[in-house]
Amino acid sequence: MGTTMDVREICAALWRQKLLVLVLLLIGGAVVAGGLWVAPKTYESVARVEAAKEPTATADAAAVDKARRQLAETADSTALLRDVRQALDLELSVSELAAEVDGRSAPGRTGLEITVRDPDRVQAARIANAVAARIAALSWDDAIVTVTVTERAMAPRLFVDPPLATVLAGGLGSTLLLALGVALVRDRRTETVDDANDVESAAVAPLLAHLNAPADLTAMPALHPGSAEADMFRHLRLALEAETGSGPSKKVVVAGVSAGEVSVWLGANAAISLAHVGRRVLLVDGRMGDRFGRPAQPAPDTLGLYDVLKGADLDRAVSPGPVELLSVLPAGTWGHDPPDSLLEQDFDRVIAEASQQFDVVVVLAPPLDVADDARKMAVGGSLLLAVTEGGVSSSALRSHATRVRAAGARLLGVVLIGRRAEATAA
Secondary structure, three states: OOOOOOHHHHHHHHHHOHHHHHHHHHHHHHHHHHHHHHOOOEEEEEEEEEEEEOOOOOOOHHHHHHHHHHHHHHOOOHHHHHHHHHHHOOOOOHHHHHHHEEEEEOOOOOEEEEEEEEOOHHHHHHHHHHHHHHHHHOOOOOOOEEEEEEEOOOOOOOOOEOOHHHHHHHHHHHHHHHHHHHHHHHHHHHOEOOOHHHHHHHHOOOEEEEEEOOOOOOOOHHHOOOOHHHHOOHHHHHHHHHHHHHOOOOEEEEEEOOOOOHHHHHHHHHHHHHHHOOOOEEEEEOOOOHHHOOOOOOOOOOOOHHHHHOOOOHHHHOEEOOOOOEEEEOOOOOOOOOHHHHHHHHHHHHHHHHHOOOOEEEEEOOOOOOOOHHHHHHOOOEEEEEEEOOOOEHHHHHHHHHHHHHOOOEEEEEEEEEOOOOOEOO
């Protein structure tokens, strides 16, 4: 799916942001209405006259059509408009008046239309009626047609310029598109991951477990096999066993999206669960440096991952864990070496050496939004992502998942850490 959204996702996002969409539509509608209210307007009024053939005239149809055309052309003639201007006491000049008046006739039709466009709707009707009346009053020595006013112009209710339909369609359409766009952007940035559907849709990876973390993240329920708390990790352990047992890689990197200890709690309990079923497990604290929080096993005077990366012996740095078959490699005391180059050059070597002695290597990595360490550590292996329920937006999770895959790592799955006192398997 990538970063695209299907129709159902769009509809769901718009429903979640319905108040925002409504507010933006109301604001946009008010802006359009206000713009129409203050914009200069032009009104159009039409008077109609009948130019019927004089019963006694012997002219043919072409001559009659010509006479009607002449009448239409007379509508904006200087002489006629001068009379209209004087009669109505208009402030418009004759040339300005001529720009507003238009007379039209169609071949074969007896009716003429006198159309006037003016910023004043009442004045538009008055001018149209005055022009029509004067055309009807004209006398012709060789009269071919008889002219009578058949429909007086009325003051129009709606303006013709700016065109109302175009303004409404353009203004409200643009407002709607803007509202939808803003709502979707806001939803992608703020909508949090709260359930299995959210997780799997955003990460495009399976939800391996939905666990409830204790208030004290130093508690290790996996230390008590057979208990309900330890059983929470059964589905997760099965997924990890399948991953490390069937594939060429024994490396599973565990990281959270944002800063916190929940990923450390998850990784440590997962390592303990694997050790309880007979797997030789090495738990590596990969959060080297003060910015990543306290080490999983503080040991300032012992060797750690940093030292092994610098060339120290792995066996001397590994310590026994809290249960049988579990060993721990602490982070070590960080020096001044750039972490990027150290990880790129030596991390795979250390993991390859550890894989010869252990069935599974579980690496506790820094959060994804703090550093790229987790993505680099997971290359050639798998990444298990810990996500706190309601703690990360769908768009952020989608972005992190994409970057993990782009780095060449496999996203094994996601564990959703719930806020409710429950634990359900995906």
